[in-house]
Amino acid sequence: MVALLKQLDELLRGRMTSPESLADGRMKLSLRWFVPLAAGLGMTFGFFMGWYAISLYWSGTAPEPERLWQVLASTVKLPLLFLATLVVTFPSLYVFNALFGGKAGFVDTLRLLVGAVTVNLAVAASLGPILGFFTLSTTSYSFMVLLNVALLTIAGFVALGFLLQTLRRLAPPKVEVAERIPRMTPPIATPLHGGTASAPPEFQVVGPAVTDSTIVPADRDLAFGRARTVFQIWVLIYALVGAQMGWILRPFIGHPGLPFEWFRTRSGNFFQAVIVNIQNLLGIN
Amino acid sequence: MRSALAQTDLFLRGDGLYAPGRATARPGWWLPAMICGFGPLYGAVMGSFGLDSPERALLMMYSGVKVPLLLFATSVLCLPGFFVLNTLLGLRDDFREALQAVLAGQAGLSIALASLAPVTRFWYFSEDSYRAALLFNAAMFTLATLAGQVVMLRYYRVLIRRRPNHRIMLIAWLGLYAFVGIQMGWLLRPFIGAPGMPVAFLRDEPLSNAYVVVAQLIFGI
Numbered sequence: 001m002v003a004l005l006k007q008l009d010e011l012l013r014g015r016m017t018s019p020e021s022l023a024d025g026r027m028k029l030s031l032r033w034f035v036p037l038a039a040g041l042g043m044t045f046g047f048f049m050g051w052y053a054i055s056l057y058w059s060g061t062a063p064e065p066e067r068l069w070q071v072l073a074s075t076v077k078l079p080l081l082f083l084a085t086l087v088v089t090f091p092s093l094y095v096f097n098a099l100f101g102g103k104a105g106f107v108d109t110l111r112l113l114v115g116a117v118t119v120n121l122a123v124a125a126s127l128g129p130i131l132g133f134f135t136l137s138t139t140s141y142s143f144m145v146l147l148n149v150a151l152l153t154i155a156g157f158v159a160l161g162f163l164l165q166t167l168r169r170l171a172p173p174k175v176e177v178a179e180r181i182p183r184m185t186p187p188i189a190t191p192l193h194g195g196t197a198s199a200p201p202e203f204q205v206v207g208p209a210v211t212d213s214t215i216v217p218a219d220r221d222l223a224f225g226r227a228r229t230v231f232q233i234w235v236l237i238y239a240l241v242g243a244q245m246g247w248i249l250r251p252f253i254g255h256p257g258l259p260f261e262w263f264r265t266r267s268g269n270f271f272q273a274v275i276v277n278i279q280n281l282l283g284i285n
Numbered sequence: 286m287r288s289a290l291a292q293t294d295l296f297l298r299g300d301g302l303y304a305p306g307r308a309t310a311r312p313g314w315w316l317p318a319m320i321c322g323f324g325p326l327y328g329a330v331m332g333s334f335g336l337d338s339p340e341r342a343l344l345m346m347y348s349g350v351k352v353p354l355l356l357f358a359t360s361v362l363c364l365p366g367f368f369v370l371n372t373l374l375g376l377r378d379d380f381r382e383a384l385q386a387v388l389a390g391q392a393g394l395s396i397a398l399a400s401l402a403p404v405t406r407f408w409y410f411s412e413d414s415y416r417a418a419l420l421f422n423a424a425m426f427t428l429a430t431l432a433g434q435v436v437m438l439r440y441y442r443v444l445i446r447r448r449p450n451h452r453i454m455l456i457a458w459l460g461l462y463a464f465v466g467i468q469m470g471w472l473l474r475p476f477i478g479a480p481g482m483p484v485a486f487l488r489d490e491p492l493s494n495a496y497v498v499v500a501q502l503i504f505g506i
Binding site: 009012013014055058059060119122123125126127128129130133134136137138139140143158162 | 361362363365366368369370372373375377461464465468469472491492493494496497
């Protein structure tokens with residue numbers, strides 16, 4: 001347990017993704033440690049999420065005892081959502097990374113993604129006590145949905161920042177390639193790119209992305225551009241599959257008006273449901 | 286006692302042991318001790334509204350306990366998130382100082398509240414309306430929060446100068462703390478004690494959510 005937390009601490013402190021640590025293009029992250037760790041952190045958030053059933057039970061809004069199974073269901077389903085999405089998307093994420101000139105190999109790509117999921121779930125788990133506190137004192141379903149979405153969004157953006165930063169650190173061209181090009185411009189003269197909409201710029205303040213002064217700025221810009229393309233494709237694929245995965249695994253919170261079920265009947269898809277909801281809201285139909 | 290007051294004076298001036306940047310030199314328990322010492326003073330006065338029976342005196346004690354409880358419970362809930370985000374932004378080495386800064390903010394708030402206690406008591410003395418008492422207390426808390434901010438910023442400015450990412454964590458802390466604190470305050474009611482309501486440590490009604498109640502008030506759902 002202590003050893004696990006130490007590993008997590010190393011990751012969160014950024015030691016596993018520091019420019020020095022990534023200098024050889026490898027991530028020193030053990031999957032044997034981090035997959036269970038991500039699952040444990042996800043279970044923590046899921047556990048607090050499931051408390052809504054307890055709140056409904058206590059307040060008498062929906063006093064059926066079988067509802068309390070929702071606590072167990074959410075605890076198991078939340079890590080499953082993230083890890084199953086990774087299983088489904090990993091082959092395509094790897095292919096697109098290789099296709100667009102990403103430097104990381106097969107295992108390192110997996111390590112990087114598991115690292116990002118771990119960061120995501122660690123932030124979510126650390127916000128868990130706040131979620132639990134609100135869940136126990138709230139019966140409003142809409143509020144709980146919004147709060148869960150808000151907390152997972154915060155955690156998601158932090159993880160995206162981590163992912164983009166690490167991708168960029170893995171991106172620079174190999175030093176020996178750069179050395180063959182005569183150095184005309186002073187090294188490290190160009191400023192970093194501005195943050196994209198999905199990556200808060202604060203992550204660029206942590207430290208210079210590249211410390212190796214032998215890399216020519218033009219090459220670096222090109223490599224960073226590639227890293228950003230890979231990042232955008234990854235986010236798109238993962239988000240689309242993740243949204244549908246969440247739809248299949250629902251219910252996570254448990255609507256007070258519906259009976260408890262481990263899984264809802266498999267009907268429709270996430271995107272259809274969004275369109276139907278928007279139509280209902282606008283009164284088209 | 287005198288030395289405690291002298292310490293408080295130093296703290297208010299941000300001098301001596303409490304000078305920003307001297308986090309490691311001062312004992313860690315001073316700031317929580319200040320919250321526990323000064324918070325109840327205002328709490329007791331806040332609970333002294335409509336003091337006409339022995340039971341209502343009990344409410345003074347309850348409110349006295351609840352002010353530091355509100356501050357500490359809110360902090361405890363926000364700390365895990367604050368810790369993980371600090372670590373992720375590469376600010377872990379400064380965490381002890383960041384923690385002292387947020388505690389200092391709450392100590393500043395408690396001291397400012399305690400200093401406003403006579404004003405509140407005077408207000409209760411001159412005005413009997415419960416609604417006015419609610420609004421007056423809200424105003425006093427706002428004022429004290431500003432004082433707390435001044436103290437907290439004093440320590441955070443040093444941190445931000447060292448590592449600019451501390452600015453993000455300062456905003457994150459204020460956001461989390463306010464969000465949780467409002468609900469915590471709502472759950473820990475009554476602080477003032479509406480006339481006619483029975484005296485109790487917590488209201489004898491189902492737990493509810495302050496934000497949902499406000500939304501219902503505004504939109505009439």
